[in-house]
Amino acid sequence: MAVQAVQAVQAVQEVPAVQAVPQRTVIENCSIATVDAHDSEHARGHIVVAGNRIESVGPGPAPQGLSGVVRRIDATGHLATPGLVNTHHHFYQWITRGLATDHNLFDWLVALYPTWARLDEPMVRAAAQGSLAMMARGGVTTAMDHHYVHPRGSGDLSGAIIGAARDMGVRFTLARGSMDRGEKDGGLPPDFAVETLDGALAATEATVDAHHDASFDAMTQVAVAPCSPFSVSTELMSQGAELARRKGVRLHTHGSETMEEERFCKELFGVGPTAYFESTGWLGDDVWMAHCVHMNDSDIAAFARTGTGVAHCPSSNARLAAGIARVPDMLAAGVPVGLGVDGTASNESGELHTELRNALLINRLGTRREAALNARQALRLGTYGGARVLGRADQIGSLEAGKLADLVLWKLDTLAHSSIADPVTALVFGAAAPVTLSLVDGRPVVEDNHLTTVDEEAIARVTRDEARRLARIAAGA
Numbered sequence: 138m139a140v141q142a143v144q145a146v147q148a149v150q151e152v153p154a155v156q157a158v159p160q161r162t163v164i165e166n167c168s169i170a171t172v173d174a175h176d177s178e179h180a181r182g183h184i185v186v187a188g189n190r191i192e193s194v195g196p197g198p199a200p201q202g203l204s205g206v207v208r209r210i211d212a213t214g215h216l217a218t219p220g221l222v223n224t225h226h227h228f229y230q231w232i233t234r235g236l237a238t239d240h241n242l243f244d245w246l247v248a249l250y251p252t253w254a255r256l257d258e259p260m261v262r263a264a265a266q267g268s269l270a271m272m273a274r275g276g277v278t279t280a281m282d283h284h285y286v287h288p289r290g291s292g293d294l295s296g297a298i299i300g301a302a303r304d305m306g307v308r309f310t311l312a313r314g315s316m317d318r319g320e321k322d323g324g325l326p327p328d329f330a331v332e333t334l335d336g337a338l339a340a341t342e343a344t345v346d347a348h349h350d351a352s353f354d355a356m357t358q359v360a361v362a363p364c365s366p367f368s369v370s371t372e373l374m375s376q377g378a379e380l381a382r383r384k385g386v387r388l389h390t391h392g393s394e395t396m397e398e399e400r401f402c403k404e405l406f407g408v409g410p411t412a413y414f415e416s417t418g419w420l421g422d423d424v425w426m427a428h429c430v431h432m433n434d435s436d437i438a439a440f441a442r443t444g445t446g447v448a449h450c451p452s453s454n455a456r457l458a459a460g461i462a463r464v465p466d467m468l469a470a471g472v473p474v475g476l477g478v479d480g481t482a483s484n485e486s487g488e489l490h491t492e493l494r495n496a497l498l499i500n501r502l503g504t505r506r507e508a509a510l511n512a513r514q515a516l517r518l519g520t521y522g523g524a525r526v527l528g529r530a531d532q533i534g535s536l537e538a539g540k541l542a543d544l545v546l547w548k549l550d551t552l553a554h555s556s557i558a559d560p561v562t563a564l565v566f567g568a569a570a571p572v573t574l575s576l577v578d579g580r581p582v583v584e585d586n587h588l589t590t591v592d593e594e595a596i597a598r599v600t601r602d603e604a605r606r607l608a609r610i611a612a613g614a
């Protein structure tokens with residue numbers, strides 16, 4: 138890729154003093170998959186970025202005579218797509234990867250809760266840096282973290298996570314999670330790992346007040362996110378929903394992940410997860426739920442009717458043998474669906490671009506239909522679908538003039554992909570493609586497959602050290 142710096146002096150002289158010219162980046166000669174409403178694609182096109190917005194996208198070279206151009210990129214051999222949007226993750230798990238590798242969900246949780254209950258602020262900060270770095274270098278421009286472990290005295294974990302995202306330069310949603318149903322109340326987590334109902338609600342509201350930005354180009358948003366039916370009281374579900382709606386923020390939780398969860402809901406509440414969610418105010422177009430594996434036709438219809446979104450996490454569902462979510466049926470019914478890596482204790486790679494491929498392959502296996510999902514649908518799940526699930530489809534998720542400049546240039550002219558003619562097929566079916574450039578809000582986060590905003594090797598060291606420290610503390614050493 139050739140990158141040229143262009144003198145901006147002329148542009149400054151042409152502009153009236155009261156109106157600054159935005160700095161422009163011009164990208165040319167790449168294939169472009171816009172993922173707009175018509176799935177518009179250009180075999181050889183251009184993108185102009187002005188400030189933090191996309192100014193134009195189209196076939197052929199960029200318009201002539203643009204002022205304020207500070208960078209011109211010849212992206213021959215690349216595919217440009219919207220940046221990937223991750224809709225479900227647990228950053229803290231970066232320092233507990235590779236444990237309980239042959240367990241189902243409930244056994245895996247029971248094995249790991251005692252370790253997670255020992256988390257402190259430096260551990261959570263390091264784990265957030267590791268999770269964010271791995272995602273960003275793989276083309277994620279909007280990240281999210283569902284953080285629901287808040288041990289007493291562990292410090293300002295939300296502030297540490299949000300600070301890590303800000304330093305990385307990625308767009309970010311913190312789903313402020315919580316648990317208040319310990320073992321003594323019939324829940325799964327140990328009692329020492331949960332908050333009180335009032336404590337969880339107050340801390341969640343404080344996090345929204347301190348950090349949520351509702352503006353068009355917000356870099357940080359906050360959602361209300363009690364963890365799951367088996368770790369949260371009915372009061373926290375209901376009052377959490379009321380809190381979110383009073384504050385005008387979104388709601389997130391885990392739902393219908395395993396058969397064990399379904400049995401738990403029927404025993405404790407007398408109904409399955411979807412009916413339970415509906416009874417607590419948790420179906421709606423401001424809600425998105427992780428997994429949704431065990432959904433019957435009426436559950437899918439309820440999600441479609443209410444506009445409730447789904448974060449599909451195929452690798453994690455496979456790792457924990459949870460099952461296969463009915464994504465083709467959800468899409469056919471009109472359910473908003475995005476992709477998620479889930480926490481890296483159940484998906485050690487922590488990379489979202491591999492989820493494009495896994496979503497496609499696993500749903501073909503699940504349905505035994507060879508075209509249950511295609512490459513373009515998979516790309517849409519990981520971009521526009523995720524933006525819709527996060528309530529940000531007007532701002533991100535497709536390459537269109539006026540939207541925020543979150544985009545990725547995937548290098549497809551090397552051994553791994555050069556013999557595949559169709560670039561979207563190469564990206565989704567092929568090996569993980571190197572990221573030559575990732576822009577978030579118009580600013581580079583990745584250049585030539587390296588993070589530009591943080592020191593990747595330093596993060597590797599600190600995450601290793603914090604993982605060891607946590608293991609020592611958890612072992613009582």
Ligand SMILES: [Zn+2]
Pocket residue numbers: 225226227283391427479480
């Ligand atoms: Zn999860």
